[in-house]
Amino acid sequence: MRACIIPLFFVALSLCAVASDTEETQRCGQSRANVLNRSEFEMMMNEVASGWNQNDAHRAASCFTEDASYSSVPNPKSRKGRLDLYQWFGGAHGRPKPMKMEWHHLIFDPEQQIGVGEYTFKYEVQTHGMVIVKFKNGLISNGREYEKESPKSWTELCGENCF
Numbered sequence: 001m002r003a004c005i006i007p008l009f010f011v012a013l014s015l016c017a018v019a020s021d022t023e024e025t026q027r028c029g030q031s032r033a034n035v036l037n038r039s040e041f042e043m044m045m046n047e048v049a050s051g052w053n054q055n056d057a058h059r060a061a062s063c064f065t066e067d068a069s070y071s072s073v074p075n076p077k078s079r080k081g082r083l084d085l086y087q088w089f090g091g092a093h094g095r096p097k098p099m100k101m102e103w104h105h106l107i108f109d110p111e112q113q114i115g116v117g118e119y120t121f122k123y124e125v126q127t128h129g130m131v132i133v134k135f136k137n138g139l140i141s142n143g144r145e146y147e148k149e150s151p152k153s154w155t156e157l158c159g160e161n162c163f
Helices: 002-019 023-027 038-053 057-061 081-088 154-161
Strands: 064-073 078-080 100-109 114-123 125-136 139-149
Touching: 038 057, 038 100, 038 114, 038 125, 038 139, 057 081, 064 081, 078 081
Parallel strands: 064 139
Antiparallel strands: 064 078, 100 114, 114 125, 125 139
């Protein structure tokens, strides 16, 4: 009987710890172990896109580490830190025009905590591209975009090689 008491105590303790997670941590897909699985990665990337699509800079920036670094090749300038990203995403008042982000493919390597997303993004101009992101403690610590401006739709851009 005593052997059953100890495991039940740890189960109850675990449930309390999970219940105490903040809403923000849960929304961004951060797991208790601070290591993402594929499903949590997809949740995180969709959360960033939702923040942009709803012009909610706080929502998008909360998915990044405090010391995150984010760049868009070939521009050598990196955005440094969650606060810088928050401002870049529109800050307290949002961006003057709407943003539209759509993921086409999301791929994740849980061993390396690195993922890739292929996307279409529209803000003033439309771009199609890819981003590679690295996660630390369940949040995006690094990101690097490669994109091409084009007025064509995703299917027009891909042509016969669309998948």
